Amino acid sequence: MIDQSAPTPGPDSLGTLAILWHGDRLALLDQRLLPDQEVWLTYQDPQGVADAIRDMVVRGAPAIGISAAYGVVLAAIQARVQDDWKTVIGEAIDVLAASRPTAVNLFWALERMKTRLQACQAPDEAIASLTGEAEAIHAEDVAANRLMGRHALSIMEEAPFSVLTHCNTGALATGGYGTALGVVRSLWHANRLKRVYADETRPWLQGSRLTAWELQQEGIPVTLNADSAAAQILRQGEVRWVIVGADRITANGDVANKIGTYSLAILARHHGVRFMVVAPSSTVDMALLSGADIPIEERDGTEVRAVRGVAIAPGKVPVYNPVFDVTPAELVDAIVTEKGVIEKPDAEQMTAMFGRR
Ligand SMILES: CSC[C@H]1O[C@H](OP(=O)(O)O)[C@H](O)[C@@H]1O
Numbered sequence: 001m002i003d004q005s006a007p008t009p010g011p012d013s014l015g016t017l018a019i020l021w022h023g024d025r026l027a028l029l030d031q032r033l034l035p036d037q038e039v040w041l042t043y044q045d046p047q048g049v050a051d052a053i054r055d056m057v058v059r060g061a062p063a064i065g066i067s068a069a070y071g072v073v074l075a076a077i078q079a080r081v082q083d084d085w086k087t088v089i090g091e092a093i094d095v096l097a098a099s100r101p102t103a104v105n106l107f108w109a110l111e112r113m114k115t116r117l118q119a120c121q122a123p124d125e126a127i128a129s130l131t132g133e134a135e136a137i138h139a140e141d142v143a144a145n146r147l148m149g150r151h152a153l154s155i156m157e158e159a160p161f162s163v164l165t166h167c168n169t170g171a172l173a174t175g176g177y178g179t180a181l182g183v184v185r186s187l188w189h190a191n192r193l194k195r196v197y198a199d200e201t202r203p204w205l206q207g208s209r210l211t212a213w214e215l216q217q218e219g220i221p222v223t224l225n226a227d228s229a230a231a232q233i234l235r236q237g238e239v240r241w242v243i244v245g246a247d248r249i250t251a252n253g254d255v256a257n258k259i260g261t262y263s264l265a266i267l268a269r270h271h272g273v274r275f276m277v278v279a280p281s282s283t284v285d286m287a288l289l290s291g292a293d294i295p296i297e298e299r300d301g302t303e304v305r306a307v308r309g310v311a312i313a314p315g316k317v318p319v320y321n322p323v324f325d326v327t328p329a330e331l332v333d334a335i336v337t338e339k340g341v342i343e344k345p346d347a348e349q350m351t352a353m354f355g356r357r
Contacts, residue, residue: 060173
């Protein structure tokens with residue numbers, strides 16, 4: 001169920017840009033239409049939220065988990081009058097889990113909701129308990145992002161410097177404030193940032209359409225660059241850190257993130273630029289031993305053959321469109337979560353900080 005007539009809501013206390021919960025309906029900023037249109041879509045059913053995640057109305061590892069959690073609450077509200085209410089909600093969780101495969105935050109959030117559901121004995125109790133859990137997941141994410149900003153600054157130079165980032169990892173990709181862009185915000189507010197180079201991030205253009213828009217909204221100096229210009233930028237020496245997000249970090253410190261991250265890590269190492277991954281601990285999957293085990297989403301070839309419906313390639317040319325890649329831990333200089341910083345990550349340090357699964 002999508003209601004485009006819903007009024008455009010203002011920013012809420014969580015500082016979110018993309019997700020607004022109204023107690024019995026979820027409003028999502030349609031990120032497919034940014035930067036030129038700000039359209040909010042309203043959902044009252046879990047299937048609609050699952051479709052929104054699959055179709056990237058909402059995207060970004062933490063934002064996907066938060067939206068799915070609210071989708072479970074919508075399922076509980078719908079199932080309230082049904083005798084098999086607990087089964088119906090469980091089925092909705094399965095539908096939400098099938099929306100996208102790579103960001104572990106989706107499954108982490110749904111596991112928290114499933115645990116809450118199992119303890120409930122009546123539908124009204126389930127609605128209240130699941131609502132509390134979804135709102136907690138949302139609030140915890142914003143708090144984690146602000147903490148990561150502080151942790152990251154503790155290992156970075158005091159004097160102002162420039163950074164390069166990939167994809168969008170800001171308030172549009174999270175519950176608010178952002179992961180890698182949260183570090184950018186923290187640097188900016190500490191007067192330690194010269195400028196941000198933002199990779200356009202083909203094919204979905206999260207960088208040109210979302211990051212450039214998000215940073216310009218706050219007056220943070222951003223320079224947009226073609227993905228293929230990143231090597232030249234790193235060679236010039238102004239950039240001291242490449243800072244990216246993550247969709248899944250495995251027990252040995254390997255990192256799955258937006259396609260193009262792996263090549264950035266190689267470029268950064270070649271040019272002596274440090275490479276930082278910023279993600280909440282809900283992105284860490286200690287059950288997977290290495291990045292080889294991470295399911296990598298492949299999306300339709302139309303995302304590469306056309307932009308906004310305008311063909312930029314022959315209509316039937318075969319396309320290979322993996323939308324994530326895996327950066328090996330040895331190319332990562334620092335992993336920053338709300339629990340702290342791991343420099344030169346390896347399995348031993350990951351276990352010490354996150355425990356075994
Ligand atoms: C703050 S995590 C954002 C993370 O999610 C993005 O993927 P997508 O836009 O396809 O959901 C990308 O990997 C970002 O690093």
